[in-house]
Amino acid sequence: MVVLIACLSLFSAALAQDRRWAANATIGTVHLSDTTSLDAMGAVLEFRALQWLTLGAAPTLVRRTAGAQTTSGFGDLPLTAAASKQLGTAWGPELAAAVTLTVPTGNAACGLGSGVSSVGVDAGAGISPAERVHVSMDASRSLSAVTLSSLDAPQSTWLDLDADVDVTGRLTASASLGGDFGGVDTAAAAREVGAGARYSLSGPLALSVDVTHRLSGAAPTWGLAVTLGTATSGLSALDPSSPLWHQRQVFVGGVNSRGRGKAGTGC
Known part of the structure; x- marks a missing residue:
């Protein structure tokens, strides 16, 4: 994380005059x-090509521990193109959609990534019923045989309902509810809740802390x-503050549960 923060600081300083670029660690x-x-350490690099179009990439280092077996290394690389449109009407409704291409950069033999290229889609809509309140719903699904995130169920659609409240000019509190729908094993479909806070440090630089819990x-x-x-x-079409989305995003292109690590060591 120290390395990621250092790189992020250098990147932000170098491109401080060009707000088309942004990054997260x-x-x-x-x-x-x-x-x-x-466990994962990841980064997101964004480029706003047009006012309505954002391009992104999210390299991630992942470690999976299962008993005495440990698998670690780079996962697959997600590349995203996201489009959004805010309608100039009451409640400020916003529509967004994204396409994600996942490139198989991980070592699939060790369970790092899927070993194949895959494509997924994400769509969402949001409104602001009050000046300090924003509510949104986001849905994502893989169009390939592999999942978008290490946390997704095969052949399922992820739905996420998020609510954000601006507590102060710098602090935003968030809560989200989400789960998998329509997967292969509906009896084991995931349902979870999340809560988080985002604090603006200086200009666009912000710190977010999010926790999630299984239902x-x-x-x-x-x-x-x-x-x-x-x-x-990040790689979301619409839900940048959703605690559940932050959790899923860091494990996009992560591990394949069918892979094998070496006992007590990295693969």
Whole structure:
């Protein structure tokens, strides 16, 4: 994380005059069971090509621990193009959509990534019913045989409902509810909640801390994500403040549960 923050600081300083570029650094961890957990360090690089179009990339280092087995290394690389449009009417409704191409840069033999290219889509809509309140819904799904995130169920659609409240001019509180729908194993469909806070440090630079908790199914028992940076949307079409989205984003292109690590070592 220290290296990511240092790189982010240099990047921000070098491009301070060009607001088309933005970047985030994130560390995340999720507890899947008493013996299995995932940890990740990731970065998001954004370029606003047009007022309505943002391009992004999200390299990630992932470590999976399952009992005495540990697998670690770079996961696959997601590349995203996201389009958004804010309508100039009451409640400021916003529509957004994104396409994600995941490039197989990870070592699939060790369980790092899927080993194949994949495509996914994301769409959402949001409104601001009050000056300090924003509510949005986001849906994402892989169009390929592999999932968009290490935390997704195969052949499922992820739905996320998020509410943000501007507590002060710098502090925003968020809460989200989400889960998998329509997957292969509907009995184990994940349902979870999340809560978080985002604090603006200086200009566009902000720090976010998010926690999540399982309600039912195959969702992580708990999760934690800490994000520092200037990127507002990350790889999301619409939900930059959603705690559940922050958790899923850091594990996009992460691990393949069918892979094998070496006992007590990295693969």
